[in-house]
Amino acid sequence: MEGKKLILSLKNTGLFYKRKTGLLRHDKFWALRDVSFDLFHGETLGIIGKNGVGKSTVLRLIAGIMAPDLGEVIRHEPLRASLLALQVGVIPHLTGRQNAILGGLLLGLRRSEVEALLPQIIEFSELGDFVDQPVRSYSMGMKARLGFSVALYADPDILLVDEVLGVGDADFREKSANALREISRSNKTVVIVSHNNGVIRNLCDRVVWIENGHTQGAGPTDAVLEQYQQAHTTAVTSDSQAPGKAALVAGDMQSQA
Amino acid sequence: MRANLDLIWYKVYAELSAEAARTFLGILWWLIEPVLYMSVFYLIFGVLFQRGGEDFVYFLLIGLVVWKWFDSAIRSGMVSLQTNAAVIQQVYQPKYIFPVIVVLINTAKFLLVLLLLLLFLLISGKPVSITWLALLPLIGVQFVLIVGITSVCATVIPFVPDLKLVVDNGLTMLFFLSGVFFDISAVPEHFQVWLRLNPMAVLIDSYRSVLLLGQMPDWGHLFWVLLCSCVLMVAAVRVFNRNDRIYPKLV
Numbered sequence: 389m390e391g392k393k394l395i396l397s398l399k400n401t402g403l404f405y406k407r408k409t410g411l412l413r414h415d416k417f418w419a420l421r422d423v424s425f426d427l428f429h430g431e432t433l434g435i436i437g438k439n440g441v442g443k444s445t446v447l448r449l450i451a452g453i454m455a456p457d458l459g460e461v462i463r464h465e466p467l468r469a470s471l472l473a474l475q476v477g478v479i480p481h482l483t484g485r486q487n488a489i490l491g492g493l494l495l496g497l498r499r500s501e502v503e504a505l506l507p508q509i510i511e512f513s514e515l516g517d518f519v520d521q522p523v524r525s526y527s528m529g530m531k532a533r534l535g536f537s538v539a540l541y542a543d544p545d546i547l548l549v550d551e552v553l554g555v556g557d558a559d560f561r562e563k564s565a566n567a568l569r570e571i572s573r574s575n576k577t578v579v580i581v582s583h584n585n586g587v588i589r590n591l592c593d594r595v596v597w598i599e600n601g602h603t604q605g606a607g608p609t610d611a612v613l614e615q616y617q618q619a620h621t622t623a624v625t626s627d628s629q630a631p632g633k634a635a636l637v638a639g640d641m642q643s644q645a
Numbered sequence: 646m647r648a649n650l651d652l653i654w655y656k657v658y659a660e661l662s663a664e665a666a667r668t669f670l671g672i673l674w675w676l677i678e679p680v681l682y683m684s685v686f687y688l689i690f691g692v693l694f695q696r697g698g699e700d701f702v703y704f705l706l707i708g709l710v711v712w713k714w715f716d717s718a719i720r721s722g723m724v725s726l727q728t729n730a731a732v733i734q735q736v737y738q739p740k741y742i743f744p745v746i747v748v749l750i751n752t753a754k755f756l757l758v759l760l761l762l763l764l765f766l767l768i769s770g771k772p773v774s775i776t777w778l779a780l781l782p783l784i785g786v787q788f789v790l791i792v793g794i795t796s797v798c799a800t801v802i803p804f805v806p807d808l809k810l811v812v813d814n815g816l817t818m819l820f821f822l823s824g825v826f827f828d829i830s831a832v833p834e835h836f837q838v839w840l841r842l843n844p845m846a847v848l849i850d851s852y853r854s855v856l857l858l859g860q861m862p863d864w865g866h867l868f869w870v871l872l873c874s875c876v877l878m879v880a881a882v883r884v885f886n887r888n889d890r891i892y893p894k895l896v
Contacts, residue, residue: 405894406894406895448893451737452737453733453734453735453736453737453890454891454894455890455891470736471735471736477731477732479660479663480663481662481663481666481667482662482666486662489655490656490659493648493652493655493656494652494732496648496736497648498651
């Protein structure tokens with residue numbers, strides 16, 4: 389990543405959640421123990437790892453939603469990072485238009501900025517006249533389209549994407565995947581979390597692999613993915629229920645493609 | 646900061662219109678509900694027990710309207726971080742905005758009911774006194790008090806959820822000690838001193854002096870209420886700021 393500007397670093401970050409274990413008793417569940425990596429301006433970084441290894445927690449650290457309990461998150465410049473969260477604070481009884489404004493405000497825009505973006509948001513969401521209907525009358529796909537469009541046009545410094553490529557109907561999935569591809573090729577900084585290697589391979593310049601709360605590897609996409617797959621193949625072949633597991637992964641791919 | 650204000654106002658507007666859209670009668674419920682609530686108490690204390698003199702209706706209504714604003718705002722505002730958990734875990738927003746939004750929503754409803762109450766007083770032939778102007782500072786002080794208490798509760802409850810139950814019961818107790826049903830000044834001296842430590846007792850008494858007796862409120866007392874409320878608000882802001890990025894882990 390020579391020549392690219394360093395904008396954010398995680399240095400040995402760890403984070404725990406408290407779990408209630410009995411009357412007046414808590415224990416600490418460490419979601420992350422020792423995660424370090426750098427993020428450069430304009431790159432698309434993938435974060436891989438099995439479910440429940442704290443990938444989403446990493447996104448929350450980058451977005452500044454949570455602070456690490458160990459280590460530090462260093463912002464080398466002021467940044468507005470937002471999660472491409474599909475349905476932030478949706479109020480079902482309000483119209484799509486009202487929810488779009490609310491979503492934009494929650495993502496940190498001014499009212500006037502959201503208003504100016506509304507025509508593009510509505511256009512991209514393909515909701516047409518439905519935009520003035522209450523959101524509770526929407527299908528899942530329509531809600532997802534609205535959420536994706538708002539997050540896309542809110543245009544943060546770092547776009548954080550958390551396993552959201554499987555939403556909406558086939559056409560819109562294609563469109564949103566294209567939009568992400570376009571963003572990742574542009575000069576935008578994007579961080580994508582997924583356990584789907586296809587998505588990562590397609591979009592990312594670099595990959596960080598997290599296992600058991602530790603950074604297991606980081607580097608160019610192909611190299612890290614190969615390591616990751618090797619580690620997993622060994623795990624799968626040593627598993628007597630290998631076919632079942634393989635089917636599960638395939639099902640996953642389908643829903644995410 | 647300005648973006649925060651934009652968000653606060655829009656969310657207040659959005660929540661209010663969503664509430665209106667949820668029922669057939671919509672916005673009318675903001676009037677029907679308090680009227681029902683007040684009739685229950687009037688039936689019991691005014692008709693059944695024959696309490697108070699001829700002005701008892703006005704006396705009771707003022708107490709109830711003022712109390713209800715305080716009570717509903719705190720009850721829903723103190724858990725506002727929990728009710729907005731999904732938002733808090735997905736985007737960064739300073740946490741103080743959540744209780745403030747709830748208080749503003751309840752304030753809008755209160756102002757509507759207060760307007761109705763003033764109309765009722767006018768229609769019943771109560772003389773409009775210059776002291777009605779003192780309503781503005783009274784409402785201001787009560788607003789700061791509500792924001793202060795609600796915010797302090799909202800900062801602590803994510804850490805100690807049990808506090809919600811304490812506050813719920815505390816509010817019920819305070820309801821009976823705030824002089825909604827009786828005149829504080831009619832209580833024996835040595836109890837009065839203690840009862841007046843309760844800011845809501847002071848406020849309810851002041852609203853009545855202003856609206857029914859044409860007397861100015863006790864500004865000294867109100868000043869103390871304002872001061873304590875400001876201390877609460879500052880404390881809440883400090884706790885919120887210190888734990889801003891801890892709350893998403895708790896809710």
